[in-house]
Amino acid sequence: MFDTLSDRLNGIFTKLRGKGRLTDADIDATAREIRLALLEADVALPVVRAFIARIKERARGSEVSQALNPAQQVIKIVHEELVNVLGGDTRRLQLAKQPPTVIMLAGLQGSGKTTLAGKLARFLAGQGHQPLLVAADLQRPNAVTQLQVLGERAGVEVYAPEPGNGVGDPVDVARASIDHAKRVARDVVIVDTAGRLGIDQEMMAQAANIRDAVDPDEVLFVIDAMVGQDAVNTAEAFRDGVGITGVVLSKLDGDARGGAALSVREVTGQPILFASTGEKLEDFDIFHPDRMASRILGMGDVLTLIEQAEQAFDADQKEKMTAKLMGGEQFTLEDFLDQMVAMRRMGPIANVLAMMPGMGQVKDQLADLDDKHFDRVTAIIRSMTPGERVNPKIINGSRRARIANGSGVTVMDVNQLLNRFSEAQKMMKQMGGMMGLPGSRRKATKSPKNKRKGTKGGSRPRPVGGVPGGGFPGGMPGLPPGFDPSALQGDGAQGLPPGFKLPKIDFNKLRRQEGDNK
Amino acid sequence: MEYVILGIVLAGVLLLAGLGLLVPRIRRRAVPPAPPRPTETTEEAGGVGILAPERPAEADVVEAPPAPTIETPAPTAGRLIRLRGRLSRSQNVFGKSLLAVLGRDRLDEDAWEEIEDSLIGADVGVEATRQIVDRLRERTRVLGTRNPTELRALLAAELVEALDPTLDRSLKVGGKPSVLLVVGVNGSGKTTTCGKIARVLIADGHSVLLGAADTFRAAASEQLATWAGRVGAEVVRGPEGADPASVAFDAVKKGVDTGVDTVLVDTAGRLQNKVGLMDELGKVKRVVEKQGPVDETLLVLDATTGQNGLEQARVFMEVVDVTGVVLTKLDGTAKGGIVIAVQRKLGIPVKLVGLGEGPDDLAPFEPAAFVDALVGTDA
Numbered sequence: 001m002f003d004t005l006s007d008r009l010n011g012i013f014t015k016l017r018g019k020g021r022l023t024d025a026d027i028d029a030t031a032r033e034i035r036l037a038l039l040e041a042d043v044a045l046p047v048v049r050a051f052i053a054r055i056k057e058r059a060r061g062s063e064v065s066q067a068l069n070p071a072q073q074v075i076k077i078v079h080e081e082l083v084n085v086l087g088g089d090t091r092r093l094q095l096a097k098q099p100p101t102v103i104m105l106a107g108l109q110g111s112g113k114t115t116l117a118g119k120l121a122r123f124l125a126g127q128g129h130q131p132l133l134v135a136a137d138l139q140r141p142n143a144v145t146q147l148q149v150l151g152e153r154a155g156v157e158v159y160a161p162e163p164g165n166g167v168g169d170p171v172d173v174a175r176a177s178i179d180h181a182k183r184v185a186r187d188v189v190i191v192d193t194a195g196r197l198g199i200d201q202e203m204m205a206q207a208a209n210i211r212d213a214v215d216p217d218e219v220l221f222v223i224d225a226m227v228g229q230d231a232v233n234t235a236e237a238f239r240d241g242v243g244i245t246g247v248v249l250s251k252l253d254g255d256a257r258g259g260a261a262l263s264v265r266e267v268t269g270q271p272i273l274f275a276s277t278g279e280k281l282e283d284f285d286i287f288h289p290d291r292m293a294s295r296i297l298g299m300g301d302v303l304t305l306i307e308q309a310e311q312a313f314d315a316d317q318k319e320k321m322t323a324k325l326m327g328g329e330q331f332t333l334e335d336f337l338d339q340m341v342a343m344r345r346m347g348p349i350a351n352v353l354a355m356m357p358g359m360g361q362v363k364d365q366l367a368d369l370d371d372k373h374f375d376r377v378t379a380i381i382r383s384m385t386p387g388e389r390v391n392p393k394i395i396n397g398s399r400r401a402r403i404a405n406g407s408g409v410t411v412m413d414v415n416q417l418l419n420r421f422s423e424a425q426k427m428m429k430q431m432g433g434m435m436g437l438p439g440s441r442r443k444a445t446k447s448p449k450n451k452r453k454g455t456k457g458g459s460r461p462r463p464v465g466g467v468p469g470g471g472f473p474g475g476m477p478g479l480p481p482g483f484d485p486s487a488l489q490g491d492g493a494q495g496l497p498p499g500f501k502l503p504k505i506d507f508n509k510l511r512r513q514e515g516d517n518k
Numbered sequence: 519m520e521y522v523i524l525g526i527v528l529a530g531v532l533l534l535a536g537l538g539l540l541v542p543r544i545r546r547r548a549v550p551p552a553p554p555r556p557t558e559t560t561e562e563a564g565g566v567g568i569l570a571p572e573r574p575a576e577a578d579v580v581e582a583p584p585a586p587t588i589e590t591p592a593p594t595a596g597r598l599i600r601l602r603g604r605l606s607r608s609q610n611v612f613g614k615s616l617l618a619v620l621g622r623d624r625l626d627e628d629a630w631e632e633i634e635d636s637l638i639g640a641d642v643g644v645e646a647t648r649q650i651v652d653r654l655r656e657r658t659r660v661l662g663t664r665n666p667t668e669l670r671a672l673l674a675a676e677l678v679e680a681l682d683p684t685l686d687r688s689l690k691v692g693g694k695p696s697v698l699l700v701v702g703v704n705g706s707g708k709t710t711t712c713g714k715i716a717r718v719l720i721a722d723g724h725s726v727l728l729g730a731a732d733t734f735r736a737a738a739s740e741q742l743a744t745w746a747g748r749v750g751a752e753v754v755r756g757p758e759g760a761d762p763a764s765v766a767f768d769a770v771k772k773g774v775d776t777g778v779d780t781v782l783v784d785t786a787g788r789l790q791n792k793v794g795l796m797d798e799l800g801k802v803k804r805v806v807e808k809q810g811p812v813d814e815t816l817l818v819l820d821a822t823t824g825q826n827g828l829e830q831a832r833v834f835m836e837v838v839d840v841t842g843v844v845l846t847k848l849d850g851t852a853k854g855g856i857v858i859a860v861q862r863k864l865g866i867p868v869k870l871v872g873l874g875e876g877p878d879d880l881a882p883f884e885p886a887a888f889v890d891a892l893v894g895t896d897a
Contacts, residue, residue: 036644040643041825045635045638109847142738143737145736146738149736226826228856229824229853233850233852237851257825
């Protein structure tokens with residue numbers, strides 16, 4: 001799972017450094033790995049084949065750039081191509097010149113059409129439109145009720161003349177809804193249809209009839225991001241049966257890699273308009289091709305990481321932590337506990353880590369990561385008194401025994417934690433020192449000299465003219481305003497944008513020491 | 519500001535990672551024996567042993583005439599066979615392409631690659647596919663088979679083996695009451711499956727009480743109530759937004775009080791990477807267990823799901839100890855090959871398959887019939 005494409009390719013290319021040009025053999029070897037990565041991300045086989053063929057074409061003969069190693073270069077090509085395919089001619093919803101605009105939703109059962117109808121209605125209402133939801137899913141028990149509840153939440157009228165549960169003709173409902181919309185002056189009509197299988201002739205004919213009855217300006221195909229190889233068949237069936245003008249990817253908040261997006265895009269040729277990223281009505285966004293490309297390739301997704309972090313850490317906490325780091329204050333066990341709890345909120349630690357570029361190098365250890373261990377550490381810290389948390393030095397033998405008993409671990413575990421913590425504390429101090437904002441009082445870093453840190457981190461020139469505040473140790477170059485995810489793609493190959501260098505070194509340090517401890 | 523936050527996060531992550539990597543080592547040293555996996559498997563093996571006598575008993579029940587209810591669902595025996603036509607209709611593409619390959623004179627690299635591709639195309643997954651194909655290769659070499667019929671039989675045998683037909687696939691029902699918990703990601707078909715299972719159980723002469731612990735999705739409990747109304751089962755519901763654990767608890771309590779023999783608890787769909795929701799699910803199970811053990815935890819898996827299905831199964835397994843998989847929507851073009859990977863990796867057997875929207879389109883899973891439909895024996 002954590003075998004990211006970049007790591008694999010790095011493996012292949014370590015021997016090939018210093019070549020002036022990618023040879024066919026190199027390209028073939030890479031193509032295999034790319035194929036594997038795409039298949040594991042659930043991109044459909046025929047699509048993978050076509051895609052690889054294009055990549056080979058592009059990679060062949062392309063100059064090896066000085067700045068990037070071959071692996072990075074190939075990844076860059078793949079990533080660009082993916083973004084191209086996914087994002088080529090993105091567009092917005094086409095609104096009819098003559099209102100009402102009719103939007104019809106179609107898809108498999110359980111792909112999230114009804115929920116999406118609610119979200120879309122809310123989204124459009126927020127843009128000043130007056131949407132009308134039409135309950136044309138008369139198949140699934142209580143789909144109509146569900147839509148009514150959603151409509152109420154979104155503050156949008158729902159047209160539901162039929163009770164559903166198999167009663168009524170969806171085609172009639174759809175047809176009547178247009179007149180109704182005109183009468184009550186709604187400018188957008190969203191028709192929610194029943195989920196249907198591509199091979200169900202009868203249902204597909206019904207969908208076509210609904211389409212003919214309402215003459216939609218947009219037929220949105222809703223597909224689950226978790227769908228596997230079947231995405232192609234389904235998309236083809238819907239393309240041929242109903243005709244699709246746009247695609248919506250749902251359940252993107254899961255951890256599926258979402259190769260289906262690529263499959264559907266390839267097969268239907270229609271753009272992906274929206275991404276649905278949660279269960280609440282507001283969890284709805286326009287589609288970001290670049291993020292999706294990184295996700296499919298299994299590259300670290302720093303943007304998502306930042307987003308998740310923002311959700312997990314509340315503002316106060318952030319401020320407090322920043323102050324601590326900047327001010328060079330002691331990093332206490334209490335802070336550590338806070339951080340750990342917030343991290344746990346972000347999901348399984350291994351997943352969070354996997355999102356960081358460059359973590360591929362330690363993927364073996366990552367696989368061993370079990371969130372239970374973090375809970376155990378949490379328990380140890382929680383068994384300490386506030387005084388002990390602030391000043392761990394006072395923890396003597398009998399306190400250790402008490403803490404061990406309190407948290408159900410051995411004294412040795414507690415010792416290990418305390419040792420590790422004092423290491424970590426030193427590290428934090430150094431980092432805090434380096435992160436100092438210009439103008440903020442910055443205590444002289446009394447950090448014990450660490451050679452590697454000194455050369456790689458410290459001596460790096462601060463990015464000039466970026467954000468006031470320099471950067472993360474070693475320079476996270478002006479992340480917020482100028483941060484361009486595509487800048488990551490090259491570095492993503494090596495796994496480490498410059499800013500990540502220092503953490504990586506620290507990490508290695510940790511690992512080595514752990515080895516010593518063993 | 520954002521980069522500072524990111525910096526902090528990274529720092530935290532690194533610290534944690536350092537600890538996380540260390541702690542396993544400590545633990546491994548401190549507590550050398552008892553790796554969790556084997557215990558589970560032995561448990562399962564034990565379960566099979568204990569449960570074995572239940573099977574014939576159930577078969578008897580199946581033969582008995584369906585209990586008089588509002589609607590009388592057909593008995594479950596042989597449903598998969600009856601539905602095989604539907605199954606193979608959607609799946610014969612796969613079977614055919616395999617046959618074309620296997621029917622060649624010579625089996626060269628391309629042919630093997632095509633077999634691999636067909637399996638991958640059925641969502642079996644790259645790793646599982648490679649293992650299956652490697653084993654198949656070895657066996658053809660050893661046996662010197664070139665005959666397509668034999669090859670097909672070998673492949674079928676290999677796939678059946680991957681599904682381990684010896685595992686117990688019956689539902690543990692008939693306690694006082696036995697509790698079934700239905701879990702899964704959003705849109706996989708949990709509520710529908712609950713309704714169908716209720717029908718099956720009632721057809722087999724059980725009395726069923728449904729617990730609508732999906733208090734999140736709009737109108738989910740109404741959907742379940744509609745299903746229940748059709749078969750005349752009772753539903754315990756809570757207000758929308760109520761604590762699902764309390765609804766589940768009430769359902770089981772009522773089940774005990776009224777003396778039904780099965781309580782079926784439907785839960786809200788949740789993506790496996792939502793820690794808060796998974797914790798909530800853990801709580802539902804813990805709370806239900808206050809009244810007695812949960813006999814079955816069924817994970818509903820959509821046949822269209824790709825490689826993420828494995829991750830789903832793994833996480834749900836960790837949180838609620840899944841005892842069986844229900845593979846839904848197998849009537850489409852999807853092949854549901856992910857269950858092979860799920861069973862190989864996690865040892866969770868598929869117990870039921872959903873084959874359509876009809877109320878009786880739920881069948882017990884039979885590995886042989888599933889694989890037959892997959893590779894097409896009588897083509």
